[in-house]
Amino acid sequence: MTDTSSDSAAVPLVQVRGLTTVLGGKKVFDALDLDIARGRVTAIMGPSGTGKTTLLKHITGQMHGDAGQVLVDGEDVARLPRESLYVLRERIGYLFQNSALLSDYNVFENVAFPLRQHTRLQEDLIRNVVLTKLQAVGLRGAALLMPSELSGGMARRVALARAIVFDPMLILYDEPFVGLDPIALNQVLKLIRTLNRELGITSVLVAHEFAAVREVADHVHLIANGKRVASGTPAELAKGDSPWTAQFFGGALEGPVPFQYPAPPLASAFGFPGVAP
Amino acid sequence: MKQFAARLFDPLVDGLADIGRTGWFLLGLLAALPRGLTYPRELLRQLWFVGAKSLIIIMISGLFVGMVLSLQLYYTLSIFGGTSALGTVIALSLYRELGPVVTALLFAGRAGTAITAEVGLMRATDQLSAMEMMAVDPLAFVASPRFLAGVIAMPLLVAVFNLMGIFGGHLIGVTWLGIDNGTFWSNMTSNVSVWTDVINGEWKALAFGALISLIAVYQGYTAPPTSEGVANATTRTVVTSSIAILALDFVMTAFLM
Amino acid sequence: MNPRRSYAAGTGLFILLGFAALAYLATQTTSLVNFDSGPSYDVTAEFTSVGGLKDRAPVKMAGVRIGTVKSITLDQKSLDAKVTLAIADRYNQIPADSYAKIMTSGLLGDQFISLSPGGSPDNLKNGSVIANTQSALQLEDLIGKFLTSGGSKSASGSSK
Numbered sequence: 001m002t003d004t005s006s007d008s009a010a011v012p013l014v015q016v017r018g019l020t021t022v023l024g025g026k027k028v029f030d031a032l033d034l035d036i037a038r039g040r041v042t043a044i045m046g047p048s049g050t051g052k053t054t055l056l057k058h059i060t061g062q063m064h065g066d067a068g069q070v071l072v073d074g075e076d077v078a079r080l081p082r083e084s085l086y087v088l089r090e091r092i093g094y095l096f097q098n099s100a101l102l103s104d105y106n107v108f109e110n111v112a113f114p115l116r117q118h119t120r121l122q123e124d125l126i127r128n129v130v131l132t133k134l135q136a137v138g139l140r141g142a143a144l145l146m147p148s149e150l151s152g153g154m155a156r157r158v159a160l161a162r163a164i165v166f167d168p169m170l171i172l173y174d175e176p177f178v179g180l181d182p183i184a185l186n187q188v189l190k191l192i193r194t195l196n197r198e199l200g201i202t203s204v205l206v207a208h209e210f211a212a213v214r215e216v217a218d219h220v221h222l223i224a225n226g227k228r229v230a231s232g233t234p235a236e237l238a239k240g241d242s243p244w245t246a247q248f249f250g251g252a253l254e255g256p257v258p259f260q261y262p263a264p265p266l267a268s269a270f271g272f273p274g275v276a277p
Numbered sequence: 278m279k280q281f282a283a284r285l286f287d288p289l290v291d292g293l294a295d296i297g298r299t300g301w302f303l304l305g306l307l308a309a310l311p312r313g314l315t316y317p318r319e320l321l322r323q324l325w326f327v328g329a330k331s332l333i334i335i336m337i338s339g340l341f342v343g344m345v346l347s348l349q350l351y352y353t354l355s356i357f358g359g360t361s362a363l364g365t366v367i368a369l370s371l372y373r374e375l376g377p378v379v380t381a382l383l384f385a386g387r388a389g390t391a392i393t394a395e396v397g398l399m400r401a402t403d404q405l406s407a408m409e410m411m412a413v414d415p416l417a418f419v420a421s422p423r424f425l426a427g428v429i430a431m432p433l434l435v436a437v438f439n440l441m442g443i444f445g446g447h448l449i450g451v452t453w454l455g456i457d458n459g460t461f462w463s464n465m466t467s468n469v470s471v472w473t474d475v476i477n478g479e480w481k482a483l484a485f486g487a488l489i490s491l492i493a494v495y496q497g498y499t500a501p502p503t504s505e506g507v508a509n510a511t512t513r514t515v516v517t518s519s520i521a522i523l524a525l526d527f528v529m530t531a532f533l534m
Numbered sequence: 535m536n537p538r539r540s541y542a543a544g545t546g547l548f549i550l551l552g553f554a555a556l557a558y559l560a561t562q563t564t565s566l567v568n569f570d571s572g573p574s575y576d577v578t579a580e581f582t583s584v585g586g587l588k589d590r591a592p593v594k595m596a597g598v599r600i601g602t603v604k605s606i607t608l609d610q611k612s613l614d615a616k617v618t619l620a621i622a623d624r625y626n627q628i629p630a631d632s633y634a635k636i637m638t639s640g641l642l643g644d645q646f647i648s649l650s651p652g653g654s655p656d657n658l659k660n661g662s663v664i665a666n667t668q669s670a671l672q673l674e675d676l677i678g679k680f681l682t683s684g685g686s687k688s689a690s691g692s693s694k
């Protein structure tokens with residue numbers, strides 16, 4: 001478990017072991033176990049509010065569980081001192097669900113930000129790298145716009161360019177396909193695939209679009225109710241053998257996957273007499 | 278009865294807790310300050326936003342405060358025939374008290390609120406988390422330059438405010454009320470001292486600058502990530518720092534001057 | 535790149551302006567103005583009381599400032615105040631028997647030393663002592679005198 005040799009491809013890059021997290025009185029994770037294989041594209045799917053974003057935040061050490069551990073490249077992120085955690089984060093790219101571009105800086109400076117902070121590259125080298133990444137997301141022409149001048153889909157693509165500017169060892173994409181038109185979506189799909197196949201970057205993909213996930217993901221974890229309820233290749237999950245996958249990918253309203261946020265019965269909320277909560 | 282006591286003590290306890298948390302935040306901020314100095318460009322930007330952009334309002338206010346002081350003090354001094362001391366009392370009122378305090382209150386309204394709103398919005402839109410994810414400490418990159426800019430800008434703004442106040446006072450006292458120009462200046466120069474008046478006033482300015490920018494950054498940093506949360510935090514910055522300025526002013530005047 | 539340059543310049547201007555204002559306040563509106571740095575010579579004068587006279591107070595002759603008070607000490611033998619005056623070198627034609635008097639400018643003004651010329655052919659020079667002096671007029675003394683002369687009747691009446 002504590003094997004830190006990063007070249008042993010057999011050891012998963014991220015290992016989540018017995019992770020239990022309570023947020024606002026709700027058990028978001030309940031002894032969650034899950035692996036992210038090295039050099040692969042792993043998709044994490046699940047109903048909205050099930051803790052996918054929270055899981056990514058545990059992997060980057062922004063949040064810590066109440067029990068269990070999260071090992072990234074063999075290191076328990078919850079126990080890392082600040083300096084080591086920051087060193088680790090320099091090797092992780094993170095695409096925020098809401099883009100989170102720095103509003104004080106234009107598109108170019110946003111993408112250049114990680115480079116400027118952590119390297120002493122020459123200005124023209126930075127320029128080349130940034131423009132290449134912007135070209136890859138189709139926004140080289142928007143380099144001088146401010147984040148407030150971007151559409152939602154454009155902002156996501158700029159955030160994507162920023163997440164990959166370092167060619168990190170691990171990229172976490174939180175809903176990269178939201179707000180993209182079919183062309184941009186294909187372009188982003190191609191980008192994720194290229195980064196993975198050609199640079200060997202391990203990718204974690206949180207997404208709801210199964211059609212898109214199917215195209216790039218090698219492996220899919222389905223989480224619901226704080227547990228991993230199904231795993232496998234997209235093709236395996238699509239067969240819908242278990243009631244979980246059958247309902248989730250079939251989109252049925254009734255089934256084991258809860259659609260409602262936990263609450264007392266509707267009748268008692270409306271205050272009908274005789275109905276005790 | 279119990280409710281009444283609770284209503285009385287709850288805000289008190291909340292206030293104390295807020296002071297405690299601000300102090301705690303200050304420790305983290307001070308620890309991050311050396312790393313904050315590695316972002317000189319951010320410091321420069323913040324000096325522009327909190328300092329240079331406050332200049333106009335500070336100059337105009339200083340001018341009017343000096344003019345009003347001149348009118349009021351001339352009236353008071355004329356009661357016991359001491360109008361030759363007008364220059365002195367204007368300078369002393371400005372340097373020791375009004376310069377630092379009025380500038381600080383204006384600064385809290387002009388720059389403090391802007392800092393809180395900006396940092397609060399950065400929190401609400403995950404920009405601070407994004408920085409942490411890019412292995413950049415927001416305490417060093419966002420909080421420190423804003424704090425330092427406040428500490429540096431306030432003494433400079435106070436000096437400009439005082440200068441405009443003296444000009445305004447001179448304008449009214451000499452040009453309008455007809456006090457002899459030589460008397461105005463010579464009386465002032467023989468009674469105003471650099472160390473006990475000008476420099477002590479600047480110490481106040483420094484302390485107020487640190488206080489305001491600490492409160493402003495803290496409120497923005499901890500604002501709930503909603504538009505209402507940011508709005509409330511902005512209001513709290515003005516209220517808290519105004520009270521804190523006046524209280525600290527009393528303490529510093531009692532022990533320093 | 536251009537906007538960044540312009541606010542850097544603006545910030546620089548702000549800092550310069552702030553320090554210029556501070557320098558002006560410190561040097562032009564305070565007692566630093568009265569600080570004569572030019573060459574001077576010292577003379578002493580003894581007063582029975584200096585009242586509120588302070589170090590660096592002006593020394594004037596015919597209303598013109600010619601020097602400053604350098605130090606005020608108590609002479610242990612005579613128990614008088616010994617005041618050392620620094621007079622600018624260019625005023626070297628002041629009669630040795632000139633008369634030094636502590637005066638107040640206005641009712642609430644600050645105190646200074648006024649020299650009235652004597653008739654001696656000799657002039658004051660470094661180390662000279664001014665023999666003729668008049669101490670500060672104390673406001674309290676004046677009021678006391680006024681009370682004892684003008685209000686003596688009522689005062690004696692009430693004491694019995």
Ligand SMILES: Nc1ncnc2c1ncn2[C@@H]1O[C@H](COP(=O)(O)OP(=O)(O)OP(=O)(O)O)[C@@H](O)[C@H]1O
Pocket residue numbers: 023024026028047048049050051052053054055097
């Ligand atoms: N800071 C917090 N305090 C309390 N509860 C939280 C906090 N953050 C998240 N939660 C709760 O944790 C659960 C998981 O949230 P999360 O954002 O991870 O969901 P998600 O799976 O990413 O959903 P979506 O697909 O809609 O993005 C939600 O029920 C949310 O209410």
Ligand SMILES: [Mg+2]
Pocket residue numbers: 052053054097174
């Ligand atoms: Mg999410």
